[in-house]
Amino acid sequence: MQRCLLLLICLIVTACGGGSGNSSGGETLGLAERPSNTECLAFEGSGEVQLTPIATSFSFNSPLLMLPHPSQSGIFYVVEQGGVIYRLDLTTDNRTQLADLSETYSLSTCGECGLLGMAFDPAFSTNGFLYLSFTEDTNTGMTSFVARFESADNGQSLRQDTNGALLRNNLLEQPQPFSNHNGGHITFGPDGLLYVGLGDGGSANDPGNRAQNLSTRLGKILRLNPDGSPASNGISGALPEIYAYGLRNPWRYSFDRLTGDLWAGDVGQNRFEEISRITLGGNYGWRCYEGFERTSNSCGDSPSGPFIDPIAAYGHNEGVSVTGGYVYRGNNMPAMQGDYLFSDFGSGTLWALTEQPDGSFKRRTLLETGRNVASFAEDTAGELYLVTFSGLFRIDPVAVETELPQQLSDTGCVQANAPWQPADGLIPYTVIEPFWSDGADKTRYLALPNGTNITVDDSGDLNLPRGSVLVKNFLLGQNLIETRLFLHNADGSWSGYSYQWDDAGSDAELVDGSQEVDVGGQTWHYPSAGECSLCHTAAAGFSLGLETSQLNRDFTYPQTGITANQLATLAGIGVLSEPPTPAQRDQRLSRSTDDSESITSRARSYLHSNCSHCHRPGGTTQSSMDLRFTTALADTGTCGTPPANTDLGRPGAQLLTPGDADNSLLYLRMTAEQEFRMPPISILQPDTEGAQLIADWINELASCN
Known part of the structure; x- marks a missing residue:
């Protein structure tokens, strides 16, 4: 005692x-x-590996992808979500801008929108073609595009027409019913064909059961010829471009350069994140299955299967949004030859999957990076890199763990x-x-x-x-x-x-x-x-x-x-x-339980401490909310904003509805069932006193201005 x-x-x-x-x-x-x-x-x-920073002379704004030049060693392209593509020369520590799509197109700006993918044509050295995947706001709403562009100088710039606009040839156009689950990754396979990943269309629980519907491209991996026409996929009753289906939101997939196997990370909903090996005609279960478990969703008239289990799945006690990686085929880490490396955007944990003699796979932790891992990259020698919101890194071995x-x-x-x-x-x-x-x-x-x-x-x-x-x-x-x-x-x-x-x-x-x-x-x-x-x-x-x-x-x-x-x-x-500084000495939070402070200061302090570590620019959530104490309420992205995922059974509810806490997800999710509760990690007992404070504050709000 x-x-x-x-x-x-x-x-x-x-x-x-x-x-x-x-x-x-x-x-x-x-x-x-x-x-x-x-x-x-x-x-x-x-850990078993370490991260070596690269390109430290430069900063990047929400980088989502890095890929090597097809033939020039040391040259990489870094794709930013906002539309900028940089050409990065690691041999000379030089960076130039290849293009900024936001200058020409109305790129969507939601948390899972924007410039999402890039790929080089297998014959790039002769035709100069490269492909971009992005979401654009059109007259009919947000639309996913895959378009072909052209470089006449081996990837130093993109060709323009006489008016200065980028020469663009749309190969695929897909309207999006919601703002989330856009997928957007594109890559060429060893067969010389273009693989395109699209999410299920968004919201929660795939309300249109689109991932199982073979008459829509949503919730699928597509396979196209380089000109955009469907490849010979031949799935009975399906759109000709569909290669595999039953996916929720494939976020980064890659081909094993030795075997040709296609590996994909598929982002889960509230329970499991998945790693799958994708095969022609495969049905990967969503919305009928999440991970290895049957969901409570009805499959309706969806195909009866067989559903293909993931190679591995992990729960939301380890991460919240899987980032698919690569099978390692480099030379610097011989102990990891043949291992599949992947990560999580939320936790930043770097894992490896190793195949066992019985054909199963064992997962082990390589490193807790503590970073928002958006993508992996593979150079021409097979060495791997991480693209994170806090920089670019090469994955290297450590001498002693x-x-x-x-x-x-x-x-x-x-x-x-x-x-x-x-x-x-x-x-x-x-x-x-x-x-x-x-x-x-x-x-x-x-x-x-x-x-x-x-x-x-x-x-x-x-x-x-x-x-x-x-x-x-x-x-x-x-x-x-x-x-x-x-x-x-x-x-x-x-x-x-x-x-x-x-x-x-x-x-x-x-x-x-x-x-x-x-x-x-x-x-x-x-x-x-x-x-x-x-x-x-x-x-x-x-x-x-x-x-x-x-x-x-x-x-x-x-x-x-x-x-x-x-x-x-x-x-x-x-x-x-x-x-x-004097300004820092003048500013302080309020204790949420201190009745002598204003209810606004107490509520905003509570949200800052409990929510803003994720809900801020560059945070680990796909929501665009910014709940920092110093952000003006009108600029938090909450007021009058519909939820991207669940509305908790309250149609019309918004993230924050001034004067109406019962229709404000900011309050409702604090007391929701564990599956939907915020904060989502390590909280088994809802903070009823804190939730009441947020409810009282919202109910007193006349507006967000």
């Missing part, structure tokens, strides 16, 4: 006054000096003989508005390598140096139940790990994967490493609560009993490379 009370005292003392302490620039400091930390440090490497200790007491982040107490080198901190964690109380600590500093960017996010560790304890009642470590590894990746405390409270053991355990009658979810990355997004700066608007509050430091402003203390003891 003593160890539980010690942590409880740490929680209570943060809300109480303390003694007087040192000062810097007239402000009281909570600590006299920065503690030395030589033990609580992140790994040299955290380091494993985290099994016992928390061996990590160096706690007292070895009293692991319920932090190590001497840790700096405690707290936040103004905590993330909801099923009613648990939390204590937080920061560990920095000696000789390093934290930088603060213009948005107020604290950027931690490599080697840093964040430590968070979770308590239900007075009992420690979990400790999480979040590591900024030496290779630049971030990885999270959970330790489960034993019943005696004497030590905690590393959790393998995710687990759900009964704790005093309440089910507690221990997240997997991949789940940690779903919330700790690159767009939000990974560390989440470590931002000036969250730390700008008084805190009573347990080591000294002194109450002081956290930002002043961190700057005064030399942790921050520069003190926060």
Whole structure:
């Protein structure tokens, strides 16, 4: 009981006054000096592979694809969702613009719209043809196009007509009933034919059962001749261009350069993400099946099968949107020869599938990248790359793989003989508005390598140096139940790990994967490493609560009993490379439970802490919402916006309907069934008090202006 009370005292003392302490620039400091930390440090490497940044001289805006020039080594093309295509020369570190489709065409701008795919004609060296896949707003609504363009200078520019417009030959035109599930990937196969992927048309549960309907292209992979005419697919009763069907939203597929097998990632709905090997005439089950399981959807008059199971599937405790990759056929990582590598846009986990002697496939984790992986790329030598919203990377082997200790007491982040107490080198901190964690109380600590500093960017996010560790304890009642470590590894990746405390409270053991355990009658979810990355997004700066608007509050430091402003203390003891700006010292969130603050400030602070790590530009959701505290309500993309997926059985409901919480998905999804609840990760107990705050705020809104 003593160890539980010690942590409880740490929680209570943060809300109480303390003694007087040192000062810097007239402000009281909570600590006299920065503690030395030589033990609580992140790994040299955290996985079987590492990511090597490339093209670091350039920044990209939502890059979705990278592909090599067909014949010139070191030349790649990077496709941005907004319509820009760059020609990137890695040998000279030079970048030029091939085209910007948004200057010519009305590209759609929703979360799953825009420029989505690019492919070179197999005879590019002689005909100069390349193909682009994109969504465009037309007189009849949003439409998916596959069009052929031409380069007369070996891929340095695209040909234009006499009026300066790009020469464009539309090969395929497909109206889209909804804004999501557009697919859009295109590639040529070893047969010299063009493969085109289209999603099921959008919304939720494929309301038109289009993926099973052989008279529509939606929910299919199509196979075309290079001129756009249907290839000889020959599926009975089907449109001639259909190659395979029963797909929800194929996001990146590729051919094994050795065997010719076609591998695809198919994005799931609320339960499973799939990896499949696609064959001519194959029915991959959606909307009748998701993963290996039968859904509750009626298949209607759809084909009776046989349905083809995926090669592998994973649940939403590991990721939320699969990104298909490649079978590795390079030379730099011989141990992975023949493995299929793939990832998840939400968690950033990099996996490999290895075929077993019985023909099944075993999945293993290669690296927790912590990045939004939009695509893989394969160069002409078979080496693989990642395209992420935070940069481009080559996948390389690591010399030594380091494993985290099994016992928390061996990590160096706690007292070895009293692991319920932090190590001497840790700096405690707290936040103004905590993330909801099923009613648990939390204590937080920061560990920095000696000789390093934290930088603060213009948005107020604290950027931690490599080697840093964040430590968070979770308590239900007075009992420690979990400790999480979040590591900024030496290779630049971030990885999270959970330790489960034993019943005696004497030590905690590393959790393998995710687990759900009964704790005093309440089910507690221990997240997997991949789940940690779903919330700790690159767009939000990974560390989440470590931002000036969250730390700008008084805190009573347990080591000294002194109450002081956290930002002043961190700057005064030399942790921050520069003190926060006056504007950053003037801005802070509100505590959602503080009735002395305005309901608007409290509600927006709650949404910032609980939702904005995903719902912001570059976040892991396909929604275009921006729920950051600093974004004007009219600019959040919520007001008067219909949901892209489910309306929870309320026709006409919008993301936010001023004055009507009962028709606002922003509120309704906070109390929805687990399958549709937000936040979607590790939340088993809905935050009824927080939901009521959001409802009251929405009901008081007269407008979004």
